[in-house]
Amino acid sequence: MRENELLARAREAVELAQRCGASDAVASLGAGRSLEFQWRDERLEKVQENASQGLGLALYVDGRFSTHSTNDLDPRRLASFVAEAVELTRLLAPDPFRVIPDPKLYAGRPGDLLDLVDPSAVDLPRERCLEWCRLLEARARAHAEVVSATSGVMSGTSLSARVSSNGFEGTRESTGVWYGAEVTARDGEHRRPEAARWVGATHLADLERVEDVGAEALRRVLARRGATKAPTQRTHLIVDREAAPGLLGRVLGALGASAVQQKRSFLAERAGERIASPLLSITDHPLLPKLAGSRHFDGEGISARVLPIVERGVLRHFYVDTYYGRKLGWEPTTASPSNLVVELGPKSREELLRDVGEGLYVTSWLGGNANTTTGDYSFGLQGHAVRHGEIQEPISEMNVTGNFLDLLQRLVAVGNDPEKWSSFRAPTLVFEGIDFSGS
Amino acid sequence: MPSPSDSFSVDAACAWFGVDRALCARVLAAALDRGGDYADLYFQHRRACSIHLEDGLISHASTSVDRGVGIRVVRGDQTGYAYSEDLELEPILHAAKTAAAIAAGNRAVEPPGFGLRLSPDLYPIAEGWDQIELSRKLPLLSRIEGLAHARESAIVKVSVGWADADERVLVATSTGELRADRRPMSRIGLTLTAKRGDEVQSGGSNIAGRRGLDWYDAGRLDELVRDAVDRTMILFEAVRPPAGEMPVVLAAGASGILLHEAIGHGMEADFNRKGVSIYARMLGERVAAECVTVVDSALHPYERGALNFDDEASEVERTVLVDGGILRSYLHDRISARHYGVASTGSGRRESFRHVPMPRMRCTYMENGPHAREEIIASVSRGILAETFSNGQVQIGAGDFTFYIKNGWLIEGGRLTAPIKDVNIIGNGPQALRDVTMVANDLKLDTGGWTCGKDGQSVPVSQGMPTALVSKLTVGGRHA
Numbered sequence: 001m002r003e004n005e006l007l008a009r010a011r012e013a014v015e016l017a018q019r020c021g022a023s024d025a026v027a028s029l030g031a032g033r034s035l036e037f038q039w040r041d042e043r044l045e046k047v048q049e050n051a052s053q054g055l056g057l058a059l060y061v062d063g064r065f066s067t068h069s070t071n072d073l074d075p076r077r078l079a080s081f082v083a084e085a086v087e088l089t090r091l092l093a094p095d096p097f098r099v100i101p102d103p104k105l106y107a108g109r110p111g112d113l114l115d116l117v118d119p120s121a122v123d124l125p126r127e128r129c130l131e132w133c134r135l136l137e138a139r140a141r142a143h144a145e146v147v148s149a150t151s152g153v154m155s156g157t158s159l160s161a162r163v164s165s166n167g168f169e170g171t172r173e174s175t176g177v178w179y180g181a182e183v184t185a186r187d188g189e190h191r192r193p194e195a196a197r198w199v200g201a202t203h204l205a206d207l208e209r210v211e212d213v214g215a216e217a218l219r220r221v222l223a224r225r226g227a228t229k230a231p232t233q234r235t236h237l238i239v240d241r242e243a244a245p246g247l248l249g250r251v252l253g254a255l256g257a258s259a260v261q262q263k264r265s266f267l268a269e270r271a272g273e274r275i276a277s278p279l280l281s282i283t284d285h286p287l288l289p290k291l292a293g294s295r296h297f298d299g300e301g302i303s304a305r306v307l308p309i310v311e312r313g314v315l316r317h318f319y320v321d322t323y324y325g326r327k328l329g330w331e332p333t334t335a336s337p338s339n340l341v342v343e344l345g346p347k348s349r350e351e352l353l354r355d356v357g358e359g360l361y362v363t364s365w366l367g368g369n370a371n372t373t374t375g376d377y378s379f380g381l382q383g384h385a386v387r388h389g390e391i392q393e394p395i396s397e398m399n400v401t402g403n404f405l406d407l408l409q410r411l412v413a414v415g416n417d418p419e420k421w422s423s424f425r426a427p428t429l430v431f432e433g434i435d436f437s438g439s
Numbered sequence: 440m441p442s443p444s445d446s447f448s449v450d451a452a453c454a455w456f457g458v459d460r461a462l463c464a465r466v467l468a469a470a471l472d473r474g475g476d477y478a479d480l481y482f483q484h485r486r487a488c489s490i491h492l493e494d495g496l497i498s499h500a501s502t503s504v505d506r507g508v509g510i511r512v513v514r515g516d517q518t519g520y521a522y523s524e525d526l527e528l529e530p531i532l533h534a535a536k537t538a539a540a541i542a543a544g545n546r547a548v549e550p551p552g553f554g555l556r557l558s559p560d561l562y563p564i565a566e567g568w569d570q571i572e573l574s575r576k577l578p579l580l581s582r583i584e585g586l587a588h589a590r591e592s593a594i595v596k597v598s599v600g601w602a603d604a605d606e607r608v609l610v611a612t613s614t615g616e617l618r619a620d621r622r623p624m625s626r627i628g629l630t631l632t633a634k635r636g637d638e639v640q641s642g643g644s645n646i647a648g649r650r651g652l653d654w655y656d657a658g659r660l661d662e663l664v665r666d667a668v669d670r671t672m673i674l675f676e677a678v679r680p681p682a683g684e685m686p687v688v689l690a691a692g693a694s695g696i697l698l699h700e701a702i703g704h705g706m707e708a709d710f711n712r713k714g715v716s717i718y719a720r721m722l723g724e725r726v727a728a729e730c731v732t733v734v735d736s737a738l739h740p741y742e743r744g745a746l747n748f749d750d751e752a753s754e755v756e757r758t759v760l761v762d763g764g765i766l767r768s769y770l771h772d773r774i775s776a777r778h779y780g781v782a783s784t785g786s787g788r789r790e791s792f793r794h795v796p797m798p799r800m801r802c803t804y805m806e807n808g809p810h811a812r813e814e815i816i817a818s819v820s821r822g823i824l825a826e827t828f829s830n831g832q833v834q835i836g837a838g839d840f841t842f843y844i845k846n847g848w849l850i851e852g853g854r855l856t857a858p859i860k861d862v863n864i865i866g867n868g869p870q871a872l873r874d875v876t877m878v879a880n881d882l883k884l885d886t887g888g889w890t891c892g893k894d895g896q897s898v899p900v901s902q903g904m905p906t907a908l909v910s911k912l913t914v915g916g917r918h919a
Contacts (some may be wrong), residue, residue: 040713048520049537050793070504071524085502091573095498147714147836184715184836190869192715192836224837232683234918262493262596263632264641327494367832367841368863368915373632373641376679378863378915380832380841396839399863399915401682435918437682 001031001053003171006161009055009073014165016079017059020086024060024100026164026301029053034156034176035124039133041141041148050156057082058100061089065098097326101300105322105332106168109296109303115289116174118203122157124177129153132179132210139214140181143222147192151181151214168301176292177204181217187225195220201421202290220363223384227394229439230385236359237400237434238352238386241417243362244342244426248282250370250377251404252337255309255317257324259372266375266405267315276313276408279345283308284317286338293339293423300335307333309340313408339423345414349428352413354389356430360398361386368399375404398438407431449555452609452619456482456508457526463611464550466510470535471613474544475512475519477773478535479612479751482508482526483792486569487604492580492597500573509792512538516712516774520795553617558747559755561740564623564651568605571652576601579655583629586664591672596632596641601625608750616752623649624743624899626888627660629667635675642671642845644827647888647899648741670827670846677860680849682916686822687864687909688815688850693828693885695902697909698733698803700833700840701868702726704893706735706760706768707786707798708775710835717838717868718766726766727872732806733761735770737785742884743899744801748785751796755785761872770798790896800891804903808878812906815877817853823914824848824855825864838868859916866912879906 001009010027017025031053038046054071055078066089070081136151155177163169180198187193197217199207207213239247251267259265267275286295286304296304300322308316320328321335353361361383368379378401385392415428453459463480470478484506491499507524508531519541521534580599587597603625611617626647633640644667646659689697702718710716718726727733737746737755746755751773759767771779772787775798788799816824824847831842843863848855884903891900 044517044541046518046520046795047541048518048795049534050522052524052793065499067499067501068503069501072504072506081504088500088502088573091577092500093496093498095496098498150713184713187837190717190719190721191838192717192719194715194834194836227837229913232918262598263634263639264596264630366834366839366865367830367843369829369843369861371641371861373639374861376861378843378861380839380863380865380915382839396837397865397867397913399682399841399865399913401679401862401915401917435682437913437915439684439913 003159003161003173006031006159007163007169007171010161010163013055013057014163016082017057017086018165020083022059022061022086024165026058026100026162028056028160028162030158030160032156032158034154036152036154037129037133038150038152039137040150044130045150057085059085059089060098060100061086063094063096064089064092065095066092097323099322100164100166101302101322103166105302107303110287112287113289114294114296116202116294118175121155121175121177121204124155135210136179136181136214139211140183140217143218145186147184147186149181149183153179162301164301170297170301172295174292175202176200177207179210179213181214183217183221185221185225193221193224193227195224202292206290206421224394227382227396229397230360230395231439232437234433234435236356237431238356238359238361239429240361240363241415241419241427243364244429245424246365248426249424251408254372255319257318257320257328257330260318261324261327264373266373270315273315274313275315275405276310277411278313279411279414280310280313280408281343282310283341284334284337285341288339291339291421291423293337295338298334298336302332302334304338340425342414342418342426344416344418344427347413347416349415349417352415352428352430353386353391355413356386357389359386360395360436361391370404377402377404398436400434400436402435407434410434447607447619447621449617449619452607455484455607456609458482460553460617462528463617466531466535467611467613468548468550469532470510470512470539471548472546473539474542474546475514475539477513477613479511479610480508481750481792482609483606485604485606487602490576490580490601492584492599495584497577497580505791507792510534510538511795512541513774514542516778517541518795522792551613551615553611554615556616556618558618558620561738561745561747562623562649565653566651567621568603568623568625575652579660583627583660583664586661587629587631587668590664591633591668593633593635593672594631595634598630600628610750610752612752618748618752620747623651625650627655627663629663631667631671633671638675640671640674642674643667644670645888646886648743648886649745650741673846673858674860677858680823680859680862680914680916682914682918684911684913686819687912687914688819688822688824689904689907689909690824690826691879691881691883691904691906693887693902694825694904695804695885696828696831696842697871698805698904699800699891699902700831700842701866701871702733702760703735703800703803704833705835705838705868706770708769708771708779709798711769712775712778715836717836721766724766725764726869727761727764727875729764730808730878731761731764731872731875732759734759734806735800735803737801739802739884739901742802742901743889744901746801749787750789751787753783753785753787758784770800772796772798788898790898794896797894799893799898800900802884802901804882804884805878805905805907807880807882807905810877810879812879812881815879815906815908816850816855818877818908819850820852822850823859824850833868839865840868841865863915864912871909871912874910875907876910877908881905
């Protein structure tokens with residue numbers, strides 16, 4: 001379906017809901033397709049073609065609210081689905097806070113060029129994808145100790161249209177292309193460490209060369225061989241740029257208005273307070289060209305704007321949607337993150353490691369969790385020991401444990417090296433005096 | 440006992456999806472006409488409902504419909520896959536042609552004939568979820584909220600989440616299987632926030648299974664509320680344990696998460712076929728003490744991991760992974776079974792018609808051992824007892840696994856001395872199995888709603904455990 005057809009069908013769904021008795025309704029229609037190739041040990045392993053469409057519907061009926069989705073768009077069945085949905089809504093409790101978003105929030109939609117569509121990323125020729133798979137896997141497998149290597153190439157496009165009964169209409173289209181490799185290597189009698197490198201962007205031209213991606217996967221797996229558990233200790237924590245979003249993302253989980261209103265946020269009472277080292281600034285930035293999280297409006301139709309989340313360590317904004325905003329008496333900001341941008345420091349990872357001298361460098365997390373109510377966290381990790389300012393032997397089977405309010409104050413350096421096309425642009429981060437458990 | 444399932448026969452399924460045997464046969468023939476060895480069709484229709492209670496109001500419900508047919512063509516270890524959300528013949532044939540292109544030949548294929556297969560009936564429920572009106576579910580949520588407030592006055596927020604689903608599947612294979620199943624699923628989750636002075640704590644509990652409405656009786660709801668309140672209120676006294684290596688006693692029930700991560704994933708045969716599992720060359724070897732027998736079974740009635748047949752129409756079974764400490768069998772789907780020249784263990788599962796099947800766990804647990812729970816706790820001079828969990832993860836090849844403890848106890852001098860909270864545990868699979876030194880006789884399957892993720896696909900699973908001692912794992916915690 002094309003943009004105009006999606007919009008037309010979304011309008012029809014809103015009208016249908018209103019005919020069935022809804023006082024207000026919001027319809028979102030989405031359509032996407034993608035093609036994926038997987039290659040393993042010198043031959044094609046899997047080809048999969050995906051094509052999906054679906055309707056999402058939010059209904060406001062006599063002060064009551066419900067949401068629905070279906071991928072069965074047959075007009076007759078859709079009509080009865082919507083009629084049943086409206087009747088079901090009438091059985092729920094009326095809730096004065098459940099109202100359709102204020103149309104004032106739809107105003108001032110930015111016109112920035114987001115540049116999310118790359119025609120060359122769609123319908124990539126099969127031969128080209130297979131050649132990339134072959135190259136990725138050949139580079140990833142180029143070592144005698146490799147047991148198995150798998151590579152993959154995926155490309156696709158998605159289009160959505162959103163229409164509300166109180167005047168909102170909008171569409172969004174984006175393309176995406178991803179590729180990478182996973183490698184497993186021998187390490188002693190039974191251990192077979194694995195590692196991967198995947199890259200993805202809206203535009204094909206922005207990705208690293210396939211040869212380099214495959215070679216990086218191999219470099220990573222070879223670096224994992226001989227990993228051991230380091231002693232239980234208190235030392236510097238150096239978080240790789242690829243692991244940083246996983247850590248900071250847990251903190252952002254406490255910034256949703258629902259967590260605040262339900263008293264399950266350790267940051268609830270801390271707006272305007274210093275919650276982190278002054279080195280930390282995080283901005284929600286929906287208007288950066290080519291980034292996958294970019295958008296002109298959010299999931300409620302609220303016009304996009306740049307939102308400071310943490311400014312030099314001070315908590316500035318929460319993620320506030322219409323419902324929980326009304327419950328809290330707060331103005332809505334946006335319901336969910338777009339792109340997250342961490343303000344960079346002046347130094348590269350290598351310079352930071354030299355400054356630090358000693359510590360544990362985390363390349364990825366392994367399990368663990370955090371408690372958003374208290375800020376307590378405990379994560380499994382793998383990475384490398386750092387001594388004399390350089391990366392040393394691989395480490396595994398260790399945990400890092402503490403509380404975010406303490407951790408964030410211990411941030412002592414921020415790198416300058418984010419992944420260019422990640423929608424969570426975080427660089428290397430360095431924390432001091434962090435507790436690790438090991439042998 | 441196997442019996443033809445009258446609740447959802449093949450004929451009823453064909454009528455439901457608007458297809459017949461001739462259409463299935465024709466599509467399968469088209470799927471194989473480029474030279475594939477095997478093809479299957481997976482028709483699926485899922486209706487789901489969720490309801491939310493918060494701040495004393497049930498003011499949000501959701502419903503969804505998702506349907507389609509997935510078409511898979513296999514040639515050796517290679518797979519071609521496509522699906523159609525439209526159940527008319529033309530789009531289905533188009534998807535079949537797309538999937539067929541994994542092979543590059545050209546040949547005429549006889550359409551298969553379909554035989555009658557008997558299936559067990561592991562989750563019969565009195566009424567299907569799509570016949571039960573919302574008005575019959577709402578009182579359960581209100582009742583749970585009332586029980587929670589009545590039980591503990593320090594509770595300031597009660598959130599109850601309800602989810603039910605009615606799923607119909609029809610699987611047709613080029614080897615002549617044609618099987619239909621109706622798979623119910625339901626879950627209630629309760630999340631509580633309590634306040635004492637300035638301190639706020641939140642906790643919760645959930646119960647789930649392939650269950651009908653009648654399962655959620657007064658006793659069951661009381662138990663759910665009691666667990667959730669107890670787990671929340673004890674957090675006010677709970678501490679972080681000391682950091683480092685120590686003995687870990689796994690409480691009966693949800694501790695089966697250790698088996699899921701430490702050995703279950705590593706025994707999925709696709710990883711072994713590719714040589715990337717740490718268990719890849721250990722079949723027949725001793726991997727644990729004699730008291731350790733680990734099972735993965737689809738046959739436990741009403742469990743989340745229960746299946747009448749798997750998502751490739753294969754017979755299901757009780758698969759013994761570790762028998763008296765000896766590594767016995769991988770978990771196989773059709774591709775790996777053919778690769779190894781064995782029968783499928785009925786472990787081919789998929790998230791939906793949009794996904795290829797692969798070997799997955801169902802209900803994973805350890806059989807009873809000779810000890811008593813008290814005896815095991817008494818044997819530990821300094822360690823922890825792990826009781827409730829939120830999540831776990833494993834690296835298949837390196838064998839490192841983790842799981843996160845929400846509640847537990849410090850053990851000092853053979854006695855439970857202080858409650859603990861929020862710590863991650865990390866270990867290595869084969870080492871942890873070797874370190875299981877005591878197993879009790881109190882096996883319990885957990886009734887929580889566990890979901891397993893692999894290669895981007897989620898499937899419902901169950902797990903269970905008798906109380907057991909792992910003599911050494913690395914515990915995240917505070918420094919002295």
